[in-house]
Amino acid sequence: MGAYELLELLRQEGLRSPLQIYCALDRLIEEGLAHRIESLSAFALCVHSECTHGRAAFAICANCGRASEVHDPALERVLRRIARRQGFRTKSATVELSGLCGACAHG
Numbered sequence: 001m002g003a004y005e006l007l008e009l010l011r012q013e014g015l016r017s018p019l020q021i022y023c024a025l026d027r028l029i030e031e032g033l034a035h036r037i038e039s040l041s042a043f044a045l046c047v048h049s050e051c052t053h054g055r056a057a058f059a060i061c062a063n064c065g066r067a068s069e070v071h072d073p074a075l076e077r078v079l080r081r082i083a084r085r086q087g088f089r090t091k092s093a094t095v096e097l098s099g100l101c102g103a104c105a106h107g
Helices: 003-013 018-030 073-085 102-106
Strands: 034-037 042-045 055-061 067-070 093-099
Touching: 003 018, 018 034, 018 042, 034 055, 034 093, 042 067, 055 073, 073 093
Parallel strands: 055 093
Antiparallel strands: 034 042, 055 067
16 A cells, blocks of 8 residues: 555645655554555555564555565575675665566466
């Protein structure tokens, strides 16, 4: 969901400014409760309890737009190894896979 879509839903709760939404989303991301999906300019609540430190992968369907959060310990290890080789301290990592979901690929 985009920030402006979220703002429209929360106007009745007293939120009026996009800045309020972005601050709240930033806090949720910092706490590991949400992710930013860059390619969609959207945000997603974290749905996996094993999600740590803002690391996630998303499979995003180019046809229907559905984004599924995916976690894989092997991917975590690879991302940590890459960062370590570069001497890089990772705050968060989001991997985005673009293609067709099972329903769209076979439908």
